[in-house]
Amino acid sequence: MTQNTPPGWDGILDDGETILWQGRPDGAILFRPANIMPAIFGLLFAGFALFWMIMASMAGGIFWMAGLLHFFVGIGIAGGGLVRDAWVRRHTYYSLSTKRAFIATDLPWVGRSLRHVAVTQDVTINATGDGLTTIVFGREEITVRGKNGTRKRKVDIGFERLADADTVLRHLRTIEKASK
Numbered sequence: 001m002t003q004n005t006p007p008g009w010d011g012i013l014d015d016g017e018t019i020l021w022q023g024r025p026d027g028a029i030l031f032r033p034a035n036i037m038p039a040i041f042g043l044l045f046a047g048f049a050l051f052w053m054i055m056a057s058m059a060g061g062i063f064w065m066a067g068l069l070h071f072f073v074g075i076g077i078a079g080g081g082l083v084r085d086a087w088v089r090r091h092t093y094y095s096l097s098t099k100r101a102f103i104a105t106d107l108p109w110v111g112r113s114l115r116h117v118a119v120t121q122d123v124t125i126n127a128t129g130d131g132l133t134t135i136v137f138g139r140e141e142i143t144v145r146g147k148n149g150t151r152k153r154k155v156d157i158g159f160e161r162l163a164d165a166d167t168v169l170r171h172l173r174t175i176e177k178a179s180k
Helices: 033-058 063-090 165-178
Strands: 019-023 094-096 100-107 110-118 126-128 133-146 149-162
Touching: 019 165, 033 063, 063 094, 063 100, 094 149, 094 165, 100 126, 100 149, 149 165
Parallel strands: none
Antiparallel strands: 019 094, 094 100, 100 110, 126 133, 133 149
């Protein structure tokens, strides 16, 4: 460990490996194309529950309150994906060492996790976005459960929504060249 290495990296970094950069993604709520169908379904579900509650309230009594659960479930479906993605980004930390890229999460009720990807000449680095840039430097195969069983799906691994992506890209290119 060198003097420049932040505390907490004992046993994680290899000999001679040092931290070059650390940062966090932007935690803003985003509306992405993957959120369109759940949002439509959730709003329709909540809308029907609201209509039902209005009609039930006209009959008098408190029976209309039975629709509250359905209303809030619909709102949760409509906005859950938006809020969940932002929540995860707000609890995510990125580090780049002289050999690897690290993605750490510290999610309440889930716990901590640390993933790393070796940065070598074989890694393809892609940067997308304007203003806030996402840098993808790997793909990972995950197992997704569905109603018809499980299936494999590839997902991108990288640093999402960075304000200082130029610095990270310079470091990644330098690491990539040094691994040749």
